[in-house]
Amino acid sequence: TKFALEAIKEGYLRVVAVGGDGTINEVASALVHTEATLGILPVGSGNGLARALKIPLAWEKACQLLLKGHIRRIDVGKLDGRYFFATAGVGFEAQLSHLYDKRKQAASRRGIWPYFFLAAREFFQFQPSEMTLDFTTPSGQKTITCSPFLVTIANTEQLGGGAVIAPGAVPDDGVFNLCIIREINFLQALYHAPKLFTREITRMPQMEVYPVTHLKITRTSSIPAYTEMLVHTDGEPTVGGPEVNISLLPQALQVLTS
Structure with missing residues (x-):
């Protein structure tokens, strides 16, 4: 989350999370209600969010998506402060x-x-x-x-x-x-x-x-x-x-x- 917040402060408009659902959650949490877009390279054991969003689990295809994918706005859940x-x-x-x-x-x-x-x-x-x-x-x-x-x-x-x-x-x-x-x-x-x-x-x-x-x-x-x-x-x-x-x-x- 810290590095993602720093990226936003420096003006980056795309931030890529490399990992599983836990890592993606940390990075995405910093991007909520911002104009920055989350990119996902799924390398976790479950990859639930990536699967749900039809993001390829193969590295090469996932990297291509970072270059050619389109931006989708999704809902976010908040459980108390998380x-x-x-x-x-x-x-x-x-x-x-x-x-x-x-x-x-x-x-x-x-x-x-x-x-x-x-x-x-x-x-x-x-x-x-x-x-x-x-x-x-x-x-x-x-x-x-x-x-x-x-x-x-x-x-x-x-x-x-x-x-x-x-x-x-x-x-x-x-x-x-x-x-x-x-x-x-x-x-x-x-x-x-x-x-x-x-x-x-x-x-x-x-x-x-x-x-x-x-x-x-x-x-x-x-x-x-x-x-x-x-x-x-x-x-x-x-x-x-x-x-x-x-x-x-x-x-x-x-x-x-x-």
């Missing part, structure tokens, strides 16, 4: 982000399969906690209280690695896709997980999807250990308080796309 550009979330997905981050620091194995092995191992350790979701849809306000397996706020379709959590999500349509998966058992998770890669995940009966522009998540559990909420923004782990607020900034970032 920006996100693909997805943010709480629940099981957020817990995995925290554990996976520690794993990356301790070992060099990365990618989608180590992530799924970790998910299978941690499934039985995860304890859903009750939370209240207050959100704004194009048709009005709605409130849901539940103990979800996961809650994903999707600006794009992709989680990364080809896993599609929100089929049809468009990053410049002025709404997020709020994806809620209610409590599920291991066999249900095992049965439905492949649907992430066939774009059929929304067919699972435990899943609900809502178009939203603002969302407040309040953890209602009275257990002291649950006063903090594990969250992630573009797969990067962070810790929120018992309440987090997510808002949408319409077309707040310029990106080079095909």
Whole structure:
């Protein structure tokens, strides 16, 4: 973020992020609400944003796009003080982000399969906690209280690695896709997980999807250990308080796309 901010101060109008979703998030965060355009060379393990924006994963083609691509303005999410550009979330997905981050620091194995092995191992350790979701849809306000397996706020379709959590999500349509998966058992998770890669995940009966522009998540559990909420923004782990607020900034970032 620091180098991107310096580039903007020096008058550069194009700033290229070389890396995965975490690196792209850091660079893009400095470009929000500026006239500078983000270029992406995806070299991460998930590359969720690059995949969603149809940016080639091959270096040569991605470099050509930096020269010949067109500028697209996309929406930006803001979770409390942190920006996100693909997805943010709480629940099981957020817990995995925290554990996976520690794993990356301790070992060099990365990618989608180590992530799924970790998910299978941690499934039985995860304890859903009750939370209240207050959100704004194009048709009005709605409130849901539940103990979800996961809650994903999707600006794009992709989680990364080809896993599609929100089929049809468009990053410049002025709404997020709020994806809620209610409590599920291991066999249900095992049965439905492949649907992430066939774009059929929304067919699972435990899943609900809502178009939203603002969302407040309040953890209602009275257990002291649950006063903090594990969250992630573009797969990067962070810790929120018992309440987090997510808002949408319409077309707040310029990106080079095909």
